[in-house]
Amino acid sequence: MISHESFNLLCWIWIAIAVVIFPILLKVTQPYGRHLKGNWGPLINNRLGWFIMELPALVIFGYFLIFKANLLNVLVLVPALIWGVHYFHRVLIFPLLIRTARKKIPVLIVLLAFMFNVINGFLNGYWFVHFAVVYKSGILIDLRVFTGVILFITGFVINKYHDFLLIRLRPASGNGYKIPFGGLFKYVSCPNFLGEIISWAGFTLVAFNPAALSFLIWTIVNLTTRALDHHKWYIKEFPEYSKERKALIPYIL
Numbered sequence: 001m002i003s004h005e006s007f008n009l010l011c012w013i014w015i016a017i018a019v020v021i022f023p024i025l026l027k028v029t030q031p032y033g034r035h036l037k038g039n040w041g042p043l044i045n046n047r048l049g050w051f052i053m054e055l056p057a058l059v060i061f062g063y064f065l066i067f068k069a070n071l072l073n074v075l076v077l078v079p080a081l082i083w084g085v086h087y088f089h090r091v092l093i094f095p096l097l098i099r100t101a102r103k104k105i106p107v108l109i110v111l112l113a114f115m116f117n118v119i120n121g122f123l124n125g126y127w128f129v130h131f132a133v134v135y136k137s138g139i140l141i142d143l144r145v146f147t148g149v150i151l152f153i154t155g156f157v158i159n160k161y162h163d164f165l166l167i168r169l170r171p172a173s174g175n176g177y178k179i180p181f182g183g184l185f186k187y188v189s190c191p192n193f194l195g196e197i198i199s200w201a202g203f204t205l206v207a208f209n210p211a212a213l214s215f216l217i218w219t220i221v222n223l224t225t226r227a228l229d230h231h232k233w234y235i236k237e238f239p240e241y242s243k244e245r246k247a248l249i250p251y252i253l
């Protein structure tokens, strides 16, 4: 078994790697979806790619939580439910919803994301099995868990609603892009990413451990840089694109 100190150190190293990768991702556009270029090696079916790369998060975390953790502890059960709901959708529903006819994704991206999800699923699952704090009712802890759950639900709804608006922009057999409207698209180009970040901030507040924090920081790194790239792309592709919209955070970024 890994000691608590070594495990925390692992999480902080993982966070440091995310911080180092942030400026790199500000320069290198993640090559999938609209940013796919031909020079990123072999490609596979986009739908299959999404399923493969997200699967480890569901399976590895699920293994730890279902077979090893104490689900009677509220501080384990609530994060487990959050993770389960999110990844059940991301792995088994999202790949079926996307209108992605004939689209491909680089095998390299699938492999990198697969490895990320192995590490992320392991760190988060392992923490709840070995280091979870036992729940004792109290105003501070109840308030923290309640706020975290509300944040998660808010972020989840924002993410899914705007993913739905984006997916519906295209006919079932199409591959093109349009300017998205509705909901928070009035303010930002990527409200789906904003929702995803809010939902993992909620999870982190409930879980309150360095593994969850590492996931939140990785999500911020991935999605802030991707939102900036999407925003630049919209401005370049659509001269009529609203000057009022920001990339990710209304009025700010």
Ligand code: NDP
Residues within 6 Å of the ligand: 032, 033, 034, 098, 099, 100, 103, 159, 163, 166, 167, 169, 170, 176, 177, 178, 179, 180, 192, 193, 196, 218, 219, 220, 222, 223, 226
């Ligand atoms: P995008 O916003 O790039 O795309 C979402 C879907 O909508 C894709 O199927 C895309 O098609 C389609 N789409 C997007 N914009 C348009 C448009 N203007 N016109 C027509 N169709 C459009 O999201 P991602 O694919 O990057 O991510 C999908 C989900 O995964 C999101 O919910 C995101 O939050 C989450 N995610 C989470 C990460 C994390 O670190 N936690 C990292 C990456 C993603 P196409 O693919 O063909 O462009």
